[in-house]
Amino acid sequence: MARRARAYWLFKSEPDVYSIDDLARDRRTMWDGVRNYQARNLMRDSMAVGDLGFFYHSNASPPGVAGIVRVCSAPYADPSQFDPASDYHDPTSRVDEPRWMLVDVEHVETFDAPVTLDTLKARAAELEGLMVIARGSRLSVQPVERAHFVKIAKWAGARTKV
Numbered sequence: 001m002a003r004r005a006r007a008y009w010l011f012k013s014e015p016d017v018y019s020i021d022d023l024a025r026d027r028r029t030m031w032d033g034v035r036n037y038q039a040r041n042l043m044r045d046s047m048a049v050g051d052l053g054f055f056y057h058s059n060a061s062p063p064g065v066a067g068i069v070r071v072c073s074a075p076y077a078d079p080s081q082f083d084p085a086s087d088y089h090d091p092t093s094r095v096d097e098p099r100w101m102l103v104d105v106e107h108v109e110t111f112d113a114p115v116t117l118d119t120l121k122a123r124a125a126e127l128e129g130l131m132v133i134a135r136g137s138r139l140s141v142q143p144v145e146r147a148h149f150v151k152i153a154k155w156a157g158a159r160t161k162v
Helices: 020-026 037-046 117-122 146-156
Strands: 008-013 028-030 052-057 064-071 104-116 141-144
Touching: 008 064, 008 146, 020 028, 020 052, 020 064, 020 104, 037 141, 052 104, 052 146, 064 117, 064 146, 104 117, 104 146, 141 146
Parallel strands: 008 052
Antiparallel strands: 008 141, 028 104, 052 064, 064 104
């Protein structure tokens, strides 16, 4: 059976909610609370253990790519959908047929300095199709082409082999 090629992703989080530093401390976390069907489908149907992703600080000053994470679990039901005390509770989701899925990610590397959104936009000609720089792109989980991932990691001075 042929092994699938590694895929690359971008995971957005507001640093005052959960930052790359929080993940470095925790080492691993559930990427919970995703309540967009397209983002859910990417995690459920397209991610695999070993895929790499950028940890992107959104709604930050400045926003940008702060580090690298690795998908470290198969997709599974997001437990927050069943928790009435959670901000992400979904009373219409059923345990026997969960609506919302997640993957676990682990910390790989924190960049010395983020690759800012302004830098990404300034180099848009080299990043054609990168969703995070597209006008109106709001997905919290996005695919990233390997070539784009390699370029951005290089600009960040990443030590991780991509």
